[in-house]
Amino acid sequence: MNSTTDIAAMQVLLTGATGFLGRRVLRELVDEGGAVRCAVRTGSDINRLRDFIGARRWNQTETVSGQLTNLDHCRALVTGCDVVYHAAAALSGCPSNLVMNSVISTRTLMTAAAEADVSRFVLISSLGVYGSQKLASHSVLDETCPVDTAGFLRDPYTYSKILQEEVAWQIANEHQLPLVVVRPGVIFGEERGVLCHRIGLSIGHHLLRMGGSQRVPFTYVDNCADAVKRAGIVAGIDGEVFNIVDDDLPTGRQVIREHRKSGRKLKVIGIPQFAINWLADFNEYYSRKTEQQIPAVLTRYRVQAMWKSLRYSNDLAKQKLGWRPTTTLDEAFERTLAFDA
Amino acid sequence: MIEKRIKIGLVGCGQIADAHLQQIRRIPWADPVAVCDLEPLLARQAAERFEIPGQFTDLDQMIEQTRPDVVHLTTPVGSHRPLALQLLAAGVHVYVEKPFTVDADEAREVLAAARQAGRLVCLGHDQLFDPAWLECRRRVAAGAVGDVQHVESVLGYPLDGPFGTQVVANVDHWVRRLPGGLFQNTISHPLYRITEFLRDDEPEIQAAWFSRVPRIPFPTELRAHLAGEQVTGSLLFMSTTKPCHRLTRIYGTDGSLEVNLTSQLIRTDQIDRYPGAIARIEVPWRQVREASRNFRQNLLRFWRGDFHYFDGLKEMFRQFYQAILEGGESPVSGEEIVRVTAIMDRMFHACQREDDKRCDGRRQRRTTHSHIPETENAFEKRCDAADEVLCEKSP
Numbered sequence: 001m002n003s004t005t006d007i008a009a010m011q012v013l014l015t016g017a018t019g020f021l022g023r024r025v026l027r028e029l030v031d032e033g034g035a036v037r038c039a040v041r042t043g044s045d046i047n048r049l050r051d052f053i054g055a056r057r058w059n060q061t062e063t064v065s066g067q068l069t070n071l072d073h074c075r076a077l078v079t080g081c082d083v084v085y086h087a088a089a090a091l092s093g094c095p096s097n098l099v100m101n102s103v104i105s106t107r108t109l110m111t112a113a114a115e116a117d118v119s120r121f122v123l124i125s126s127l128g129v130y131g132s133q134k135l136a137s138h139s140v141l142d143e144t145c146p147v148d149t150a151g152f153l154r155d156p157y158t159y160s161k162i163l164q165e166e167v168a169w170q171i172a173n174e175h176q177l178p179l180v181v182v183r184p185g186v187i188f189g190e191e192r193g194v195l196c197h198r199i200g201l202s203i204g205h206h207l208l209r210m211g212g213s214q215r216v217p218f219t220y221v222d223n224c225a226d227a228v229k230r231a232g233i234v235a236g237i238d239g240e241v242f243n244i245v246d247d248d249l250p251t252g253r254q255v256i257r258e259h260r261k262s263g264r265k266l267k268v269i270g271i272p273q274f275a276i277n278w279l280a281d282f283n284e285y286y287s288r289k290t291e292q293q294i295p296a297v298l299t300r301y302r303v304q305a306m307w308k309s310l311r312y313s314n315d316l317a318k319q320k321l322g323w324r325p326t327t328t329l330d331e332a333f334e335r336t337l338a339f340d341a
Numbered sequence: 342m343i344e345k346r347i348k349i350g351l352v353g354c355g356q357i358a359d360a361h362l363q364q365i366r367r368i369p370w371a372d373p374v375a376v377c378d379l380e381p382l383l384a385r386q387a388a389e390r391f392e393i394p395g396q397f398t399d400l401d402q403m404i405e406q407t408r409p410d411v412v413h414l415t416t417p418v419g420s421h422r423p424l425a426l427q428l429l430a431a432g433v434h435v436y437v438e439k440p441f442t443v444d445a446d447e448a449r450e451v452l453a454a455a456r457q458a459g460r461l462v463c464l465g466h467d468q469l470f471d472p473a474w475l476e477c478r479r480r481v482a483a484g485a486v487g488d489v490q491h492v493e494s495v496l497g498y499p500l501d502g503p504f505g506t507q508v509v510a511n512v513d514h515w516v517r518r519l520p521g522g523l524f525q526n527t528i529s530h531p532l533y534r535i536t537e538f539l540r541d542d543e544p545e546i547q548a549a550w551f552s553r554v555p556r557i558p559f560p561t562e563l564r565a566h567l568a569g570e571q572v573t574g575s576l577l578f579m580s581t582t583k584p585c586h587r588l589t590r591i592y593g594t595d596g597s598l599e600v601n602l603t604s605q606l607i608r609t610d611q612i613d614r615y616p617g618a619i620a621r622i623e624v625p626w627r628q629v630r631e632a633s634r635n636f637r638q639n640l641l642r643f644w645r646g647d648f649h650y651f652d653g654l655k656e657m658f659r660q661f662y663q664a665i666l667e668g669g670e671s672p673v674s675g676e677e678i679v680r681v682t683a684i685m686d687r688m689f690h691a692c693q694r695e696d697d698k699r700c701d702g703r704r705q706r707r708t709t710h711s712h713i714p715e716t717e718n719a720f721e722k723r724c725d726a727a728d729e730v731l732c733e734k735s736p
Contacts, residue, residue: 042512043556067511093503094356099386107382152389159390163382290646291367 004233008033012232013081015039015068015109016088021124021187023052024225025085030057032229037062039077039088068105074112083232084113087124089164091157098160107167114175121177122232123168127185127217127243127312128158133304141217142313143183143241153301178238180231184224185217185245185312189332190339192221194259198306199252200268201297207266211273212253214309217245220332223325230321242317246325246332249312262337276303346370347662350409350433352400352424353416354378354387356504357438361413362391364655371662375407400424404431411665414438417515418526422447429458434665436658439465439529443520445683452675461671463661464678466533468587468602470660471653477591477600477607478537485609486593489538492574493592494531497585498523500554500561505580509557517559521689524550524563524578528688531576533681534589541569542680548691553581560696565688605648606635 012029016022017038029036030053040046042065050058066073068088078084086109090101106123113121131148132141148154151162165181172179186196195202198216200209219227227244231237250258260266271279280298287296317323327335349365351358354376365373375395378384388396397403404412411434414424418440425442428435435455441464442448455462468474481489499505508516508523519525545568550560563578579586587602596611608631613620642648649655660672 041510043510067513070513093506094359095386095390096355096358096383097503097507099382100380103382104380152386159386163386167382286646291649292363293643293646293648 003235004230005235006033007229007233010034010082010233011080012036013039013077013084015077015084015086016124017063018044018046018049019087020189020192021184021221021224021228022087023049024189024221025087025228026061027053027057028225028229029085030060032233033060035060035062037064037077037081039068040065041067068109069100071108071112074109075115078109078112078116078118081113081116081118083120083122084109084118085122085124085228085232086110087228089124090160093156095156095159098156099163102160103163103167106164107171110168110171110177110179111175114171114177119178120232120238121168121172121179122228123165123179123181124228125165125168125181125183125241126158126161127183127245128154128305129162129165129183131305132308132310133301135308135310137309138311140311140313141243143243143316148305150301153299154305155297155302158305172239180237180239181241182228182231183241183243184227185219185243187219187221187224189221189336192336194218194255194333194336195266199255200271205267207256207268209252209256209268209270210276210303210307211309212256212270213251213273214307215249215312216252216255217310217312218249218329219244219246220325220327220329220336222327223332226326227317227321227323230323234321237320240316240320242321243312243314244317244323245312245314246329247314248329250329258333258337264337273307273309276307279303344370345666346372347411347666348372348374348407348409349662350375350377350395350403350407350412351387351393352377352403352412352414353420353438354380354383355415358387358413358415359390360651360654361415361438361658362387362393364651364658365413366391367649367655368659368662371658374409375403377403400427401431404428404433409433411436411662418443418519419515422451425451425462426454429454429460429462432458432460434461434661436463436661437465439527440525440685441678441682444686445679448679448682452678455675461661461665462675462678463657463671464673465654465657466529466673466677466681467651467653467657468530469533469537469653470656470672471602472647473600473602473605473607474534474653477589477598480598480607480609481538481591481593485596486591486598487595489572489591489593491592492535492538492572493577493590494534494574495577495579495586495588496527496531497582497587498527498561498578498580499585500557500580502585521685521692522550522559523561523580525685525689528563528576528578528685529681530587531578531589532684532688533677535567535574535576536677536681536684538591539567539569539572539574542683543687544569544574544684546684546687546691548688549695550692560692563688563692565691567684605639605642608635 012034014026014036017026018040026036040063046063064077066077090098129147130145148162151159186198188194200207223246224244280300280303283298284296349371365371373393375397376384376387376393377397377400379398381398384396395407412428413436414421415438421437422442425435500509508514516523516526548565550563552561554561561580565576567574590599599608615623657672664671
């Protein structure tokens with residue numbers, strides 16, 4: 001692992017601090033002695049954030065309201081900052097809103113960061129950006145795999161993350177802004193649960209389990225926050241990309257079993273792996289025939305990217321960031337499922 | 342059968358542009374040729390997802406290079422007037438997303454320019470072309486409710502929806518700067534469902550707006566009463582109730598009829614056919630039969646693949662394009678555009694006047710009492726708190 005910079009000597013800007021991952025990143029940074037400025041949206045629930053990190057850590061935290069799509073606001077936010085952690089992103093909404101709040105905001109913030117000579121910009125992207133539909137089944141997905149070049153064929157969230165990265169690399173190259181990109185897998189933990197789209201789709205009170213034997217690229221939120229923190233302080237990694245997934249990843253079936261073992265009821269309709277493509281073909285056909293009476297949520301392109309059996313590598317993060325998933329998946333599942341049980 | 346094809350451009354690639362592009366794609370003889378937005382990334386995402394060949398950030402360039410017959414304006418309302426004038430001057434027909442313009446004066450100016458240029462203009466009164474509304478209109482015309490006396494129109498607005506959350510979160514959002522605020526962007530829908538039957542140009546208007554959510558510093562609820570010579574109307578804009586209704590109830594001399602645009606249902610209430618207790622049995626039986634008929638109709642439509650949220654929009658586009666190609670009239674007349682816009686202006690003025698009165702009263706009470714008396718009722722307390730926020734914001 002490369003050497004690290006002392007966070008205690010740095011001024012840090014963190015966006016998305018009130019979010020699921022952002023709160024844990026804030027806690028990690030403050031625990032290392034960093035002075036953290038949190039960019040929050042007007043109307044965000046600051047009290048919840050304060051309660052989460054506790055009064056002692058709160059003293060090292062500054063919160064500033066602003067719109068990340070506004071260049072003047074961004075200039076004020078980055079003033080005096082050494083490192084920017086950009087975890088804010090829109091998770092849902094229509095495509096134009098996602099582009100506005102994830103892509104355009106990233107471009108604006110990075111432009112301001114470049115003007116302010118920030119020494120590192122850490123972008124939280126997503127493992128979903130890979131064009132994994134082109135990979136053979138059971139092959140390894142690592143940082144050398146290409147990003148999807150036809151993001152508009154994916155779901156709106158993934159499309160916005162693909163565009164976000166494209167814009168980020170463009171700004172970093174144009175302005176020589178040192179950029180590090182972190183691509184977490186499916187982040188889970190307390191408050192969010194373990195069921196996700198990589199396992200299946202929720203339809204009413206049922207879960208449509210897609211396949212079930214493929215590994216789910218999970219990362220426990222505390223482990224992921226540790227990796228994100230390191231991406232801002234480890235020296236000599238500018239221009240690098242890191243996939244963040246935990247070790248010993250479970251299959252979809254195993255996750256459902258754990259979920260049920262915790263006493264939760266779940267009605268599951270299993271779609272075998274071989275039938276996923278048929279289902280997608282039917283959805284596309286029906287949607288086209290009825291002029292989208294039911295939209296083509298499942299398409300060949302999307303299901304190949306989402307539910308293909310792959311192996312996921314976290315070697316680069318271990319090697320260069322010195323990161324290890326310190327909470328094992330068993331422990332992480334236990335904590336997650338005990339929450340709100 | 343339309344033999345010619347029509348070339349379409351679109352300016353403003355935000356949320357509503359998706360609905361337009363989806364519906365344009367459903368018309369086989371319509372060719373969307375270009376999209377335009379000041380923000381290149383927004384133009385790009387729309388062009389990529391809907392396979393539109395041209396993407397521009399400059400309107401003049403779009404017109405020059407793609408020569409569209411008609412351009413849809415789906416930008417924030419503040420830009421409708423200048424963009425519409427620019428397009429009409431370039432000889433392009435214009436479809437304007439609601440609200441048409443910031444006020445009725447601007448609307449008159451745009452329509453005068455259209456007359457001078459010999460081009461058509463249409464406004465997004467799409468729910469009047471929705472299949473359920475067309476059926477409702479047919480039944481009313483056939484005398485199902487007798488003479489219409491009153492129309493009640495409800496719009497439920499999801500503040501936690503994709504657009505509502507943007508307006509709430511962004512203090513600089515363009516919607517917040519409109520004279521009619523949140524309401525101006527959407528209230529034309531329930532309003533034109535009333536004005537279809539209330540034909541007066543200048544009905545009497547009583548209206549008030551308020552908020553029930555203390556953390557939101559702008560009004561989120563509106564109630565209005567309109568009185569014409571023959572017909573009256575009441576309009577409810579509600580943002581804290583679920584489900585979010587798109588309902589209209591038409592009361593007539595011989596019965597009433599309720600149309601639910603979301604569920605595509607029509608329900609009728611008619612004069613009792615039997616006396617006293619027997620009617621208590623006959624009325625629910627009639628409702629069962631009506632529900633059964635509605636179920637069968639919706640099942641048939643589902644089987645045919647005939648349910649689309651924006652069916653009215655598609656039908657309206659179709660009629661507008663047909664009028665352009667064959668030299669007809671716009672499906673929404675200029676007179677109707679001005680009439681609805683002017684009623685909206687007067688409604689917002691009435692709300693503002695009520696607001697001023699309420700705030701004056703509150704200030705008066707503040708000066709005469711050391712504190713505002715607390716109400717016991719939790720709901721009133723909530724309204725009171727929201728009211729205070731609004732009064733503090735007002736000059």
